[in-house]
Amino acid sequence: MRQFFLTAFLSCAAFTTHADPLPSWNSTETKSQIIDFVTAVTDPEGTDYVTPAERIAVFDNDGTLWAEQPVYFQFIFAMDRLAEMAADDPSILSSPTLEAAAKGDLATVLQGGHDALIEVVNASHSGMSVEDFQLDVANWLDSARHADTGLPYDQMTYQPMVELLRYLRDEGFKTYIVSGGGLHFMRVFAEEAYGIPPEQVLGTYGETTFDTDGATPVISKAPGIAFIDDKEGKPINIERTIGRRPILAGGNSDGDFAMMQWTTTGDGPRLGILVHHTDAEREWAYDRESPIGKLVDGLDKGPDMGWVIVDMANDWSRVYTGAN
Amino acid sequence: MRQFFLTAFLSCAAFTTHADPLPSWNSTETKSQIIDFVTAVTDPEGTDYVTPAERIAVFDNDGTLWAEQPVYFQFIFAMDRLAEMAADDPSILSSPTLEAAAKGDLATVLQGGHDALIEVVNASHSGMSVEDFQLDVANWLDSARHADTGLPYDQMTYQPMVELLRYLRDEGFKTYIVSGGGLHFMRVFAEEAYGIPPEQVLGTYGETTFDTDGATPVISKAPGIAFIDDKEGKPINIERTIGRRPILAGGNSDGDFAMMQWTTTGDGPRLGILVHHTDAEREWAYDRESPIGKLVDGLDKGPDMGWVIVDMANDWSRVYTGAN
Numbered sequence: 073m074r075q076f077f078l079t080a081f082l083s084c085a086a087f088t089t090h091a092d093p094l095p096s097w098n099s100t101e102t103k104s105q106i107i108d109f110v111t112a113v114t115d116p117e118g119t120d121y122v123t124p125a126e127r128i129a130v131f132d133n134d135g136t137l138w139a140e141q142p143v144y145f146q147f148i149f150a151m152d153r154l155a156e157m158a159a160d161d162p163s164i165l166s167s168p169t170l171e172a173a174a175k176g177d178l179a180t181v182l183q184g185g186h187d188a189l190i191e192v193v194n195a196s197h198s199g200m201s202v203e204d205f206q207l208d209v210a211n212w213l214d215s216a217r218h219a220d221t222g223l224p225y226d227q228m229t230y231q232p233m234v235e236l237l238r239y240l241r242d243e244g245f246k247t248y249i250v251s252g253g254g255l256h257f258m259r260v261f262a263e264e265a266y267g268i269p270p271e272q273v274l275g276t277y278g279e280t281t282f283d284t285d286g287a288t289p290v291i292s293k294a295p296g297i298a299f300i301d302d303k304e305g306k307p308i309n310i311e312r313t314i315g316r317r318p319i320l321a322g323g324n325s326d327g328d329f330a331m332m333q334w335t336t337t338g339d340g341p342r343l344g345i346l347v348h349h350t351d352a353e354r355e356w357a358y359d360r361e362s363p364i365g366k367l368v369d370g371l372d373k374g375p376d377m378g379w380v381i382v383d384m385a386n387d388w389s390r391v392y393t394g395a396n
Numbered sequence: 397m398r399q400f401f402l403t404a405f406l407s408c409a410a411f412t413t414h415a416d417p418l419p420s421w422n423s424t425e426t427k428s429q430i431i432d433f434v435t436a437v438t439d440p441e442g443t444d445y446v447t448p449a450e451r452i453a454v455f456d457n458d459g460t461l462w463a464e465q466p467v468y469f470q471f472i473f474a475m476d477r478l479a480e481m482a483a484d485d486p487s488i489l490s491s492p493t494l495e496a497a498a499k500g501d502l503a504t505v506l507q508g509g510h511d512a513l514i515e516v517v518n519a520s521h522s523g524m525s526v527e528d529f530q531l532d533v534a535n536w537l538d539s540a541r542h543a544d545t546g547l548p549y550d551q552m553t554y555q556p557m558v559e560l561l562r563y564l565r566d567e568g569f570k571t572y573i574v575s576g577g578g579l580h581f582m583r584v585f586a587e588e589a590y591g592i593p594p595e596q597v598l599g600t601y602g603e604t605t606f607d608t609d610g611a612t613p614v615i616s617k618a619p620g621i622a623f624i625d626d627k628e629g630k631p632i633n634i635e636r637t638i639g640r641r642p643i644l645a646g647g648n649s650d651g652d653f654a655m656m657q658w659t660t661t662g663d664g665p666r667l668g669i670l671v672h673h674t675d676a677e678r679e680w681a682y683d684r685e686s687p688i689g690k691l692v693d694g695l696d697k698g699p700d701m702g703w704v705i706v707d708m709a710n711d712w713s714r715v716y717t718g719a720n
Contacts, residue, residue, distance in 0.1 A: 125593060202635060246595075259639050269449065270639030271570075277636055282628035282654060288661040289654070291635045304606035311526060311615045312601055313637060315583050315594030330606060330613070337612040 093239040096232040096390040103387065105380045106236070109343045113319065114243050120341040122319055124244040129320040130310060130331060131237070133251035133258060133275075135365040136324045136347050137266060138229040139218075139392075141356045143178055143364055145225045146257045147189055149212050150196040151176055157196065170195055182363055190297060193254065198278060198295045202256055205293055209260040226261045227394025233322070233347075234393055237266050245320070250274045250310055252302035252327055256293070265393075274309050276301045306331035324349065325365040332370070336377055344379035346370045351385040355392075417563040420556040420714040427711065429704045430560070433667045437643065438567050444665040448568040452642040454634060454655060455561070457575035457582060457599075459648040459689040460671050461590060462553040463542075463716075465680045467502055467688055469549045470581045471513055473536050474520040475500055481520065494519055506687055514621060517578065522602060522619045526580055529617055533584040550585045551718025557646070557671075558717055561590050569644070574598045574634055576626035576651055580617070589717075598633050600625045630655035648673065649689040656694070660701055668703035670694045675709035679716075 097103040112120040113127065134140040151173045158165050158174045165171045172180035173192040181188050197205065213226050221228060237247045249258060249268055255275035262268045279294040301309050307330050310318065321328070321335035324347040336344040349358050349365065359367040374381060384391070421427040436444040437451065458464040475497045482489050482498045489495045496504035497516040505512050521529065537550050545552060561571050573582060573592055579599035586592045603618040625633050631654050634642065645652070645659035648671040660666040673682050673689065683691040698705060708715070 255636065255639075271637070273639065280632050280635060282631050282658070284654075284657070289631070289658050291631060291658075307606050307613070307615065308604050311604060312579065313595070315579075315597065330608075333608070334606070334613050334615075 093242065094232065094235050096235055096388060098387055098389050100383075100387050102380055102382055106343070106345065109320070109341065110240065110243050113341050122341065126316060126319060127240075127243070127245040128248065128314060128316050128318040129237075129240050129245045129322075130248045130250045130274075130306075130314075130318045130335065131233070131321070132306075132323040132325070132328045132331070133249050133253050135349065136230075136322050136328070137233050137237075137249070138225070139355060140365050141358070142219075143182065144189070144253065145218075145228075146253050147192065148216070148225075149209065149257070150193050151178075151181075152212060152216065153196040153208065154192060164195065167191065185363075194278070194295055194297065197254065197256075198293045201290045201292045202280065203290075205256055206260050209257055213261060221392070221395070223392060223394045226265050227392060229265050229393045230347075230388070231390045231393045232388045234266060236322075236345075237268070240320070241267065246272065248272045248274060248310075248314065248318075250301065250306050250331060252276055252300070254278075255301075274301060274313055302327045304330045307334035310334070319343070320345070322347065323370070325367050326369045329369045329373075332374070332379065333377070336379065342378075344374065344377060345382060346374050346379050347382045348384060350383050351388075351391065353385070355384060357385075417566065418556065418559050420559055420712060422711055422713050424707075424711050426704055426706055430667070430669065433644070433665065434564065434567050437665050446643055446665065450640060450643065451564075451567075451569040452572065452638060452640050453561075453564050453569045453644040453646075454572045454574045454598075454630075454638075454642045454659065455557070455645070456630075456647040456649070456652045456655070457573050457577050459673065460554075460646050460652070461557050461561075461573070462549070463679060464689050465682070466544075467506065468513070468577065469542075469552075470577050471516065472540070472549075473533065473581070474517045475502075475505075476536060476540065477520040477532065478516060488519065491515065509687075518602070518619055518621065521578065521580075522617045525614045525616045526604065527614075529580055530584050533581055537585060545716070545719070547716060547718045550589050551716060553589050553717045554671075554712070555714045555717045556712045558590060560646075560669075561592070564644070565591065570596065572596045572598060572634075572638065572642075574625065574630050574655060576600055576624070578602075579625075598625060598637055626651045628654045631658035634658070643667070644669070646671065647694070649691050650693045653693045653697075656698070656703065657701070660703065666702075668698065668701065669706060670698050670703050671706045672708060674707050675712075675715065677709070679708060681709075 094103055112118055113122040115121055131137055134144050155174045165174050169181055169184050169188045169191050240247055247268055249262055253275050255277040258275050259270045259273050262273050277298050279296040279298045281292050281294050283290045283292055317338045318335045320343045321332045322345040323332050332344040336342040349356055418427055436442055437446040439445055455461055458468050479498045489498050493505055493508050493512045493515050542549060564571055571592055573586055577599050579601040582599050583594045583597050586597050601622050603620040603622045605616050605618050607614045607616055641662045642659045644667045645656045646669040647656050656668040660668040673680055
């Protein structure tokens with residue numbers, strides 16, 4: 073019992089301190105808008121109060137929680153893996169796109185647009201158990217380094233966003249990833265990098281099979297995309313999987329527009345947070361013309377919808393979790 | 397602070413009382429096996445300890461958490477709704493199956509097997525927003541009564557299973573429904589009936605659309621089944637949606653076999669609970685020959701796999717939540 077009271081006392085003490093919950097955010101209007109929103113929806117006496125069960129916050133991953141240049145990191149994994157697979161069996165490189173990908177010739181692959189990306193992911197992500205696939209991803213994350221920063225990819229998460237996720241959870245929110253990235257890929261690092269458990273990761277997924285040949289059944293990744301969690305797929309997936317309309321959504325590209333629109337046009341207090349990549353020095357600066365993370369609709373319509381636009385260069389005192 | 401200490405003290409007191417967590421279960425071997433399992437996986441000093449995050453429990457709904465005779469209750473809703481829709485527009489009854497369903501002629505519909513059930517559900521569950529659909533379900537649950545028991549359908553939940561769900565949650569488990577029943581249908585009553593929130597309800601779902609015609613977007617139910625959450629679809633959906641292998645699964649029919657096999661063949665302590673409908677007096681007695689809730693594999697292979705077989709007539713002192 074003494075132990076219990078001590079814990080209770082320490083918890084109380086923690087609640088009464090007022091440390092800055094977002095230390096890597098500069099003291100700008102953006103930071104105030106976020107904190108004001110969270111304060112309003114968690115004040116039981118306020119008119120904007122939202123019960124904890126309804127405090128659902130959804131975030132895109134690529135370009136919102138971690139970097140996405142020069143191409144989605146999952147795609148770099150896919151190219152690395154395809155090169156390995158082709159070393160064993162060159163016949164798998166059955167198209168010019170796959171040949172280019174196995175050589176790491178990103179420029180050629182990107183000319184094929186999203187279809188080419190899907191072809192490469194499809195060829196490199198099937199024909200193995202989910203468990204084996206996730207071990208591969210974990211090994212890759214341990215050894216691979218980003219060509220520009222030299223950082224492990226899972227240290228190119230944005231420290232300000234990691235702080236925001238933690239702050240929201242401390243305030244009773246349930247935080248979800250809702251990303252065009254692969255479900256099985258993201259689950260490998262989401263818990264450690266963001267504190268988001270597997271059941272709160274939504275993403276694009278391929279077909280899977282349930283095989284009972286052995287002593288214990290195995291779930292394996294099969295060819296074919298079953299669901300693309302992008303654009304209107306995001307609110308559709310949220311409705312299917314979560315079954316509640318979020319009150320907060322964060323994104324950075326037009327692929328997030330529908331999710332943010334769905335979130336912020338609901339009744340009651342709502343917040344849309346759009347990360348604008350404005351920092352060519354510490355990260356990258358891109359929006360309307362970028363083949364990755366193209367952002368047009370959000371910039372044109374977001375402000376009128378009351379979305380908070382994060383100016384990365386100005387609003388963040390630190391960018392990556394792994395380095396300043 | 398005084399309030400806080402008082403709450404802490406009361407919580408402590410609650411933990412030290414030893415009230416029977418399963419009062420509607422008779423004191424049989426079945427009850428002991430369940431309690432022994434829960435005790436083992438929650439004992440931090442024991443070799444079978446499982447962390448709270450991994451305490452995932454999944455349950456089928458029809459025939460496991462509530463009754464399913466003479467046909468799945470969702471199907472009775474579908475027939476009632478189809479009759480209403482046909483009163484406005486008789487042309488929607490475009491097949492003999494739909495005509496029979498609108499007349500409530502269950503025998504004829506059942507001759508068409510699962511395909512006929514899906515045809516009726518499809519015709520009656522699309523062309524409206526998810527929100528409107530769920531209002532319809534809620535209204536139906538308020539007014540409809542089961543022909544044999546006279547009870548509202550959502551009072552034909554099994555009191556012993558409701559107690560089991562609560563007991564598991566009290567012991568740190570996260571409880572999920574994984575059912576062949578419709579996702580949107582079940583979410584209407586799952587929270588009140590079982591304490592299971594929308595994001596922990598997995599089921600069969602149809603296609604949905606994200607429409608942005610109006611001032612606020614709407615998600616609507618469209619024709620076509622997108623995913624059937626039955627047989628091997630259950631472990632596939634669990635892997636996709638939860639991303640963890642459950643340690644406890646409850647079911648009652650061969651549609652649950654794959655989910656229970658997936659759960660109980662994993663490493664470490666696992667429990668399968670198979671509800672056997674043996675109580676012709678208080679409920680129904682059926683298994684191998686029943687068109688609804690057919691149970692062959694579970695009876696043949698479950699005991700060798702260590703599953704607990706619940707003998708409803710013998711193990712439960714009370715059946716329905718709504719009446720004894």
